[in-house]
Amino acid sequence: MEIGMIIETTELSKRYGHQTAVKDLSLRIKEGEIFGFLGPNGAGKTTTLLMLLGLTQPSGGSATVCGLDPVRMAREVKRHVGYLPENVGFYGDMDAVQSLEYVAALNGIGNKGAREKIDDLLDLVGLKGDARKKTGAFSRGMKQRLGIAEVLMKDPTVLFLDEPTLGLDPEGAIQMIGLIQSLNQSRNITVLLSSHNLSQVQRISHRVGIMIAGSLIAEGSIDALAEASFGVGEKEYSLEEVYLKYFQEV
Amino acid sequence: MQGLVAVFRKELQDQLSSYRFVILFALIAMVSFITSYMAAVHMRENLESLTATRFPFLMLFSTPGVMFSMVQFVAFFGPLIGLVSGFDAINRERAQGTLIKVISQPVYRDAVINGKFLAGVTTIAIMFTAILLVISGFGLSLVGVVPGVEEILRLFIYLVISIFYIAFWLGLSILFSILFKSIATSALASVALWIFLSFFVSLGAEVAANTVVPIDRKNETPPEAVLQHARIQEAVSLCSPMVLYSNATATIIDPMRKTTRSIILMGPMEELLSTRFQNPLALGQSLLVVFPHMIALIAITVICFAISYAVFMLQEVRT
Numbered sequence: 001m002e003i004g005m006i007i008e009t010t011e012l013s014k015r016y017g018h019q020t021a022v023k024d025l026s027l028r029i030k031e032g033e034i035f036g037f038l039g040p041n042g043a044g045k046t047t048t049l050l051m052l053l054g055l056t057q058p059s060g061g062s063a064t065v066c067g068l069d070p071v072r073m074a075r076e077v078k079r080h081v082g083y084l085p086e087n088v089g090f091y092g093d094m095d096a097v098q099s100l101e102y103v104a105a106l107n108g109i110g111n112k113g114a115r116e117k118i119d120d121l122l123d124l125v126g127l128k129g130d131a132r133k134k135t136g137a138f139s140r141g142m143k144q145r146l147g148i149a150e151v152l153m154k155d156p157t158v159l160f161l162d163e164p165t166l167g168l169d170p171e172g173a174i175q176m177i178g179l180i181q182s183l184n185q186s187r188n189i190t191v192l193l194s195s196h197n198l199s200q201v202q203r204i205s206h207r208v209g210i211m212i213a214g215s216l217i218a219e220g221s222i223d224a225l226a227e228a229s230f231g232v233g234e235k236e237y238s239l240e241e242v243y244l245k246y247f248q249e250v
Numbered sequence: 251m252q253g254l255v256a257v258f259r260k261e262l263q264d265q266l267s268s269y270r271f272v273i274l275f276a277l278i279a280m281v282s283f284i285t286s287y288m289a290a291v292h293m294r295e296n297l298e299s300l301t302a303t304r305f306p307f308l309m310l311f312s313t314p315g316v317m318f319s320m321v322q323f324v325a326f327f328g329p330l331i332g333l334v335s336g337f338d339a340i341n342r343e344r345a346q347g348t349l350i351k352v353i354s355q356p357v358y359r360d361a362v363i364n365g366k367f368l369a370g371v372t373t374i375a376i377m378f379t380a381i382l383l384v385i386s387g388f389g390l391s392l393v394g395v396v397p398g399v400e401e402i403l404r405l406f407i408y409l410v411i412s413i414f415y416i417a418f419w420l421g422l423s424i425l426f427s428i429l430f431k432s433i434a435t436s437a438l439a440s441v442a443l444w445i446f447l448s449f450f451v452s453l454g455a456e457v458a459a460n461t462v463v464p465i466d467r468k469n470e471t472p473p474e475a476v477l478q479h480a481r482i483q484e485a486v487s488l489c490s491p492m493v494l495y496s497n498a499t500a501t502i503i504d505p506m507r508k509t510t511r512s513i514i515l516m517g518p519m520e521e522l523l524s525t526r527f528q529n530p531l532a533l534g535q536s537l538l539v540v541f542p543h544m545i546a547l548i549a550i551t552v553i554c555f556a557i558s559y560a561v562f563m564l565q566e567v568r569t
């Protein structure tokens with residue numbers, strides 16, 4: 001592992017039957033950065049995150065996360081990585097505190113340690129007033145924020161956030177983006193953020209990677225990418241053209 | 251380990267506080283009250299038979315009052331308890347998006363399925379032990395018979411076999427909840443299989459036996475044919491866990507029965523023994539008679555859970 005690299009993948013691939021979801025992905029993400037993982041729906045972003053967590057087996061290639069191989073040491077990887085799935089779910093008959101308590105128990109955090117932490121986390125995500133409300137009655141935005149609180153329970157080194165702003169109203173999306181940025185700055189958490197919404201992500205990402213149909217076609221800072229051109233299939237595109245062609249319809 | 255404990259505790263709490271548990275418990279409690287009451291009344295009317303038997307207490311469970319005995323009731327409705335506890339175990343979590351959240355915590359993936367299965371079995375055990383105790387207490391006060399040590403031992407073995415029996419159905423419904431995305435489908439599949447194994451296997455056994463060895467009622471049938479007919483029928487009906495369970499508990503709860511076989515299939519010595527000697531079987535002997543059935547029952551429970559386990563572990567998290 002190169003020093004300072006939290007995530008490294010070499011030719012990581014995933015095939016479902018005949019369909020290739022991720023093709024020869026080679027990616028490096030530095031400690032402390034926010035990496036925006038961009039791509040239209042079906043590009044293979046979620047599949048990549050699942051492979052990095054050891055939740056699905058790669059068909060080829062290799063990866064390390066925090067220096068660990070997710071295939072063989074999935075549980076250790078999951079100790080360091082907080083993963084917020086897209087459409088995160090909750091047990092509707094639990095309230096926010098109970099939900100967090102369960103996540104704490106799954107992380108082996110005892111009752112006493114959990115209680116203080118839960119207060120802090122609910123405060124952080126702005127759900128202190130809804131601590132005893134059943135999650136079944138939560139709005140989309142509240143669920144997403146509770147989801148963030150849950151992934152912070154384990155004090156992660158890295159966060160994988162899968163479409164964290166999906167389905168939020170503009171104000172909620174801005175709040176979420178701000179929260180992610182403050183977590184990165186105040187706790188030095190490396191963030192891998194997947195999204196199909198370029199404009200939201202580019203605001204906080206140090207670097208972005210653009211994935212289309214399973215292949216990473218470009219990687220770098222937004223400024224650098226704006227000037228370069230990259231090949232998708234046979235043709236060459238500028239960032240703006242890629243954006244217009246692949247991202248607009250969503 | 252921490253994952254297993256956490257999942258187990260949550261699931262147990264869910265099970266015990268769920269409406270379905272309360273409803274099932276109320277139903278079973280009601281039926282067992284009625285059957286044991288009937289059995290007790292029957293026993294009081296036939297006091298001389300009480301003095302003839304060495305195990306009057308067990309009769310509370312094995313005497314069919316008006317319709318069925320407690321033992322028969324469990325054989326028949328027990329599966330429902332298992333099925334109801336597990337038919338939505340995995341697919342509900344999948345649908346509401348909590349499964350992926352749980353397994354992205356630092357736990358082994360099998361903690362989820364093991365925790366759920368163990369919590370289900372614990373619930374069943376609690377429910378069952380409570381009912382057994384209630385019937386016992388009820389019987390004590392109604393009939394005034396006190397259980398002997400051997401009777402308590404027999405009841406305990408009966409309890410353990412019953413828990414395995416219901417756990418089989420629990421494992422089966424968990425398997426369906428893994429295989430079918432839709433909760434309605436897995437509920438339907440569970441009930442369908444229950445009906446099939448409980449009703450149609452015995453019917454099918456009859457049909458199979460008749461096809462292989464047709465028995466002509468008008469003409470004299472050679473005894474070998476009758477024998478083979480009965481053999482086939484018995485072999486096929488053992489495919490039903492219900493038959494397996496009934497056989498496995500038969501001589502445990504009713505020591506006057508000495509075999510799980512029907513009269514036709516008894517050897518001459520066995521028949522002689524069963525008519526000449528009206529003494530109950532000793533516990534060790536009872537166990538010996540039903541041992542193959544017990545092992546088979548435990549084996550199908552373990553196999554069923556092992557299949558669920560394997561399918562769950564190999565399945566993609568998103569399907």
Ligand SMILES: Nc1ncnc2c1ncn2[C@@H]1O[C@H](COP(=O)(O)OP(=O)(O)O)[C@@H](O)[C@H]1O
Nearest residue numbers: 016021040041042043044045046047566568569
């Ligand atoms: N369990 C699965 N079986 C078959 N194909 C799948 C499965 N999961 C995902 N895919 C396919 O893999 C591709 C990538 O999906 P995904 O990683 O979810 O994309 P994204 O998250 O970028 O929207 C899609 O074409 C999807 O249909």
Ligand SMILES: [Mg+2]
Nearest residue numbers: 045046086162
């Ligand atoms: Mg996705």
